Amino acid sequence: MNVLETRHVTMRFGGLTAVDDLNIVIEEGEIVSLIGPNGAGKTTCFNVITGIYQPTEGEVYFYGEKLNGKRPDQVASIGISRTFQNIRLFKTMSVLDNVMCATHFNRRSGLFANVLHLPNALKEEGVSREKAMQILQEVGLAQYADWKATSLPYGMQRRLEIARALISEPKLLLLDEPAAGMNPKESDELADFIFEIKDKFHITVFLIEHHMKLVMKISDRIYVTQYGKTIAMGTPEEISNNPLVIQAYLGEEG
Amino acid sequence: MPFDVLIQQICNGLVLGCVYALVSIGYTITYGIIRLINFAHNSIFMLSMYFAIVFVTMLALPWWLGFIIVIALTAIMGVLTEKLAYHRLRNRGAPTSTIKIAALGVSYLIDNVVIVIFSGRPKQFPTVDLLTDVFEIGPVRLQRTAIIVPLVVLVLLVGLTWFLNHTKPGLAMRAVSRDMEAARLMGIDVDKTIAFSFAIGSGLAAVGAILWGQRYTSVIPTVGSMPGMKSFIAAVIGGIGNIDGAVIGGMLIGMIEVMVVAFFPALSSYRDVFSFCLLLIVLLIKPTGIIGEKVADKA
Structure with missing residues (x-):
């Protein structure tokens, strides 16, 4: 195919x-x-x-x-996910947040639904946090989850960018x-x-x-x-x- | 200055600062996300006061229901300005300066529609006794707003911070404000996220306007211009684009404005001048604002 x-x-x-x-x-x-x-x-x-x-x-x-x-x-x-020639991480956001924001749970529920159905939103947030941690684990960045993205060494920033691209499956x-x-x-x-x-x-x-x-x-x-x-x-x-x-x-x- | 008066003035400063803080968050969010100085934000503030007059005074709804409707409706108006004006310009690749001018246009449009509908004569804002009653602690006489306003603002700020840090839409907002194109390529619906940030900013402005109206009950179509301007200054002083900065800036401006008048009554007609002077001083010393960071002015 x-x-x-x-x-x-x-x-x-x-x-x-x-x-x-x-x-x-x-x-x-x-x-x-x-x-x-x-x-x-x-x-x-x-x-x-x-x-x-x-x-x-x-x-x-x-x-x-x-x-x-x-x-x-x-x-x-x-x-289709991608990374960039000049690394484009969300600076000042944590390593974990960088990965988390690329999860696509909101395909089902709209933005407002997400906020109004608080229990659901919380569950989703928990699931996407777990998934993000798992990805970080697999690319070897789990121990840096709370670091600011830009404080990682260069090679690891590349890795993080790839991790961010991977979380959306x-x-x-x-x-x-x-x-x-x-x-x-x-x-x-x-x-x-x-x-x-x-x-x-x-x-x-x-x-x-x-x-x-x-x-x-x-x-x-x-x-x-x-x-x-x-x-x-x-x-x-x-x-x-x-x-x-x-x-x-x-x-x-x- | 007698002790009781000092306490009263501190509370006045706190209340005013809280209102500025709420309104300045709207300025700072839209700037943070799309680098737009939303000149129409003060008109949105004013509009919500007229909404309150319509729903609470004219339609005689219970005040709490009326105010909830006002907040929701104002949030929707904020989203409409984005959808009908800024979004279209952005999509056609208009530079940010064009969108700023459009914001000025939106501001005048709203102001003039309000003048046509409600005339320019002052109207009375629907105050709520529950909020405005006076109570006494020893010799100090205070309006309940002195307690309620900071509490409301505190709850909203904690809620907003939690929202930004712990929900998907909050995360999306932070991502979009960092790098819009990268966010889009990570699957974030950028337009929806921007619209949502307008809803939040406008909703908070409505809360600010309702609290403002409890103290300053006379409503005219230009009622938003001074608090709007002060809140904008607050956002810049704090470091525009930064929510904590907006709150600090708002508190600072509110407190200074009240204290200058309290300690130097002779200067009371210059009260607004001090806010602007503070702006100039802060910008001269630290051009990015108190806790602002250098952000690229992305076109």
């Missing part, structure tokens, strides 16, 4: 075509990477998938359901440069961590990454874009031997 499919997705901003005829298919349980030089339209692609932008042309499907026209919170609640996790700013040891740990959560939470992972070692290590397949166009797709071995890709990354002489 295709988890995600983009059909001829094009995103233009005025005269600039950030994403040009993007066709991506991701199957259940895969780890797929999207790589390309800066400005290749990778983050724009994520923003289209998550509903921040509506594509100028083309359609996005998630398990066969069309995502066009859906708001970001609706996309999130049907099972997504089927697809989008990671926007998760290894950015990490040293080799940290990015090795990250690779193991991604494998681990993929199995534990039965998710499909789609990531944007510059860190080639990480990409080659964890990806089942890789898409390569340049100037908004997809120039190659294949397994890590195919991609690392593809002359077009080598040229895009190393220039003509390479």
Whole structure:
């Protein structure tokens, strides 16, 4: 079953075509990477998938359901979570609160219902607290639950962001440069961590990454874009031997 | 100053400060969430006083029922201003300055509709004997509001703090105020959360207006402008965007206003000047307010 499919997705901003005829298919349980030089339209692609932008042309499907026209919170609640290139935790809120606010119990009851039915709201609050603690436990952050999010070291902030994305029980996790700013040891740990959560939470992972070692290590397949166009797709071995890709990354002489 | 008068004045300051605190929370919440200085908040305050006149005086409902309706209706009016004006502008990508101007427009609109309906002549606010009766402790004569108002405000503040820290909508409000886009991507219904924060701010303003009306019973269509302005100042002094700050600012302004007049009766006509001076002094010393933090003015 295709988890995600983009059909001829094009995103233009005025005269600039950030994403040009993007066709991506991701199957259940895969780890797929999207790589390309800066400005290749990778983050724009994520923003289209998550509903921040509506594509100028083309359609996005998630398990066969069309995502066009859906708001970001609706996309999130049907099972697509993401993290950000520059970490975007809710600063000054505690580690636990950061994770808790992404639980989606309020799909059933409205905001007012939530407040008026106090016993229910309390129960929900208890359940989501428990669930948040459980997730923190699994990503190894439980002992920092009461810390301010921004007081965590960098690598752990990345982890927390992923934990926050996981609590809504997504089927697809989008990671926007998760290894950015990490040293080799940290990015090795990250690779193991991604494998681990993929199995534990039965998710499909789609990531944007510059860190080639990480990409080659964890990806089942890789898409390569340049100037908004997809120039190659294949397994890590195919991609690392593809002359077009080598040229895009190393220039003509390479 | 005789001891009994001093106690009375402290209580007066406390009551006034409590009202400012309630109203300033509305300013601080909308700023915290959508970086909007809601210039229409004082009109919402005024509107709730007229609602009280309609439901309690004109329709002669029992005061408690009338006031509950007033609070609910004011909360709905707050949500309507958001839905009909600010929300639409935001959705079209209007910059915050445009939305601030729209808030000014909403304020004038409400004021003028009230003038058309109720005329500009002063009306009497429906006071409640239960709240305004005078009691004596030794030589000190106090209005019951001196006890009841701080109690009401305390209960509301504790409730609000609990709500923000321990319920999903409260958590959502804090998340949205931190990073609206990230919150949206975490599945939080941002528009609903914003509407809800307007409901809370306006509802608290209505409570403030009802308490204010027990002391200052003359109601005219501009009745909200001074308490509104003072409450806004209170929010800024405390650190706008921060609820604790709004409460501290409100108390400070209320207390100073009363004490200046109490100790320097000759200056009583300058009472409002002191609030504004305090604002300037605080801003010069600490531009982010007493417990404010630097927040990016997100467009």
